[in-house]
Amino acid sequence: MTDTTNVLAGLEAEAAALDALVAGLTEAEWDTPTPAPGWTVRHQIAHLAFIFRIAGLAAAQPDVFGALAKQTEAVGFDAAVNAALADYLGDPAEVLLTRWRAERDAGLKALAAVPAGQLVPWLVNPLPPAVLACAGMMEVFAHGQDVHDALGVRPVRTDRLGPLVGFAVRVRDFGYEARGLTPPGVEFRFEITAPSGAVWTFGPDDATERVTGSAEDFCLLVTRRRHRDDLDVRAAGELAGHWLDIAQAYRGPAGEGRRPGQFAD
Numbered sequence: 001m002t003d004t005t006n007v008l009a010g011l012e013a014e015a016a017a018l019d020a021l022v023a024g025l026t027e028a029e030w031d032t033p034t035p036a037p038g039w040t041v042r043h044q045i046a047h048l049a050f051i052f053r054i055a056g057l058a059a060a061q062p063d064v065f066g067a068l069a070k071q072t073e074a075v076g077f078d079a080a081v082n083a084a085l086a087d088y089l090g091d092p093a094e095v096l097l098t099r100w101r102a103e104r105d106a107g108l109k110a111l112a113a114v115p116a117g118q119l120v121p122w123l124v125n126p127l128p129p130a131v132l133a134c135a136g137m138m139e140v141f142a143h144g145q146d147v148h149d150a151l152g153v154r155p156v157r158t159d160r161l162g163p164l165v166g167f168a169v170r171v172r173d174f175g176y177e178a179r180g181l182t183p184p185g186v187e188f189r190f191e192i193t194a195p196s197g198a199v200w201t202f203g204p205d206d207a208t209e210r211v212t213g214s215a216e217d218f219c220l221l222v223t224r225r226r227h228r229d230d231l232d233v234r235a236a237g238e239l240a241g242h243w244l245d246i247a248q249a250y251r252g253p254a255g256e257g258r259r260p261g262q263f264a265d
Helices: 004-022 041-060 062-075 077-089 093-112 129-151 159-170 174-178 215-222 238-246
Strands: 189-193 199-202 210-214 233-236
Touching: 004 041, 004 093, 004 129, 004 159, 041 062, 041 077, 041 093, 041 129, 062 077, 077 093, 093 129, 129 159, 129 215, 159 189, 159 199, 159 215, 174 238, 189 215, 210 215, 210 238, 215 233, 233 238
Parallel strands: 189 210
Antiparallel strands: 189 199, 210 233
């Protein structure tokens, strides 16, 4: 896994790019519907503000985070997120933008300050700060893609996707767990081509179950922002082929995903 400093630098850059996209929107444009049912641009940024807020609490104030985690466990994560969004959605866009910036900056600073070798408490298991930052990258990629789709803007992708690709490989089994399936006991080989043309590889060279394709499309697959039929991601082997149908880099319900041909990319 990439070291914490590099992951945080990439996460900061990805968040800044999303910030630049929404900073000039009018109040009405913040209410543009996104492909996520019922969610507008405003919902997407509010969600990210909340995620960075709890990450910052986990890193800097673990006792406060622990109390929040117990409340979240009692009502369920989705219900807790929806309740938290209500605290943001009533704000004018300018105020929400200011809060998003403050929450993300505080979260990044807190993760950067975690001593080497120390784990950060999280919703299921404590995590190294680098892994938590990779999860943050996944959140920014996924919800940022929804914002780009809503506004009809194609994002510029760079090799900053590397930590997200590695994270998705690390959590390969989330898609099985979300559906009550037993993950296969064999390792997969992943060969993912970065925007620069470099090839990122994971898993044994001689694995018969293989996944190959572009990094951007791989990330769109594991965040369920595009249907597999519309992506340059391929599988060799029956198990790998099934995985493309259920892949997700986050815990919990898979959500509706996207329909084949939904986007004209």
